[in-house]
Amino acid sequence: MSKKITIEPVTRVEGHGKVTIHMDHQGNIQQTRLHIVEFRGFERFVQGRPYWEAPVLVQRLCGICPVSHHLAAAKALDVIVGAGTGEGLTPTGEKMRRLMHYGQFFQSHALHFFHLSAPDFLFGFDGDPAIRNIIGIALTKPELAVQGVMMRKFGQEIIRATAGKKIHGTGAIPGGINKNLSIEERDEFLKGADPLNADKMVSWAQDALEFFKHYYHANKEMVDGFAHFPSNHLSLVRKDGAMDLYHGVLRAVDTNGNKILNDIDYQEYTNYIEEEVRSWSYMKFPYLKEFGKDNGWYRVGPLARLNTVDFIPTPLAQMEFEKYKALTHGKPNNFCLHTHYARLIETLHAAEMIRELLNDPDLLGNDLVTKGTKQKEGVGLIEAPRGTLFHHYRINDNDQIEMANLIVSTTHNNEPMNRSVNFVAKSVMTGKEVITEGMMNSVEVAIRAYDPCLSCATHALGKMPLEVSLYDSNNNLIDRKRS
Secondary structure, eight states: OOEEEEEOSOOSSBSOEEEEEEEOTTSOEEEEEEEEOOOOOHHHHTTTSBGGGHHHHGGGGOSSSHHHHHHHHHHHHHHHTTOOSSSSSOHHHHHHHHHHHHHHHHHHHHIIIIIIIHHHHHHOTTSOTTTSSHHHHHHHOHHHHHHHHHHHHHHHHHHHHHHSSSSSOOOEETTEESOOOOHHHHHHHHHOSTTSSHHHHHHHHHHHHHHHHHHHHHSHHHHHHSSBOOOEEEEEEOTTSBOOSSSOEEEEEOTTSOEEEEEEOGGGGGGTEEEEOOTTOSSOEEEEGGGHHHHOOEEOSHHHHHHHOSBOSSHHHHHHHHHHHHTTTTSOOOBTTHHHHHHHHHHHHHHHHHHHHHTOGGGGOSOOBOOOSOOSEEEEEEEETTEEEEEEEEEOTTSBEEEEEEEOHHHHTHHHHHHHHHHHHHHHHTTOSSOOHHHHHHHHHHHHTTOOBHHHHOOOSSOOOOEEEEEOTTOOEEEEEEO
């Protein structure tokens, strides 16, 4: 008798999704799918609005990554107001945005690791779900829980100081920023009482990295054997190949490290990237046009970024990057759970960048905005914590948005997440007569490694038809109708 397993909802992720797993009568996995079952229509909602509203409007996509949408939209509008593509802002404007962005990275990565992923490492994938959560960490490892909470708080305070609010701020505007950093704010971040100061955050980021490295070396066989498969990888890089989470050129490498998208201007992304729609998910499936749907899909996010960049331009993170790259002898890393390792290296990099920026006197400047010759269209790209984020807008003669296209980090990872689900389901469920909670959580662990934000990633391309499928008792399709 065939069997259908449904994991709903997928837990400890942002947004709503479910997994369906179809098994034949012999217990072999026939099909697995990650379904995104919620819908966000922001590509339609913003049409007709004045373009300068976009950086505030689009961050309502999500309460977890509003800063990323805020800055990506602002960067697209920089092009429209003639301020360039990331390098044309005033020094104060650009560095205030960068500080905001690294604050977002720091708090988001801390939230993911300590609150969403660490319970699996501390209590085991098949641990008691009653304690396999942040409350369980607080009860058994209170120092670790406090560290995670305070790291996130520090990042949120950086966002408040640069964006005006911790969530849904207004700091970035087309062509620049609407406030600088006061001396009092700067000194509080640099010299504030422990633990809320930049030096402590760097130290704690190192501690978190050591925690995962210890776990990895104690469980190397399991970590390396969990959801590994070859893929392409895509991210922004600085023009000299360095990690730059705010601005750069677009690079993709294949599973052997060969460049397959060679540092292109992201204003031309439509020449290189296509999106596919599938009937069973509100999330699209992007791929590189040159390689087609079957071979052109790719990963984004921490794992991808450490596979595409040549080096990290902060000393402590660079030392960790060199150790990390040595694990795969300099080749791209395709181990799903190594995403957590990469994420914590980025957390350390963000802490170093925050400290460096806080010591830059440009943050105190008063020259905040620049403009030039207005354009009708602009693309903004940024590395969000979860991966590369595209915002693309076109305006009409009345300064209203007439076209918006968003390709969100989690959307890029749609295909690799589905492949990870399939890999783990086959590994832990094949031939099993009883499916345990631990097996199902292992599938969720694969999804959580990508830190998906499902709310951000659900957009419509064209019409949204209603589809009804009718199956018999053996799960054979009898009929399907689309409105």
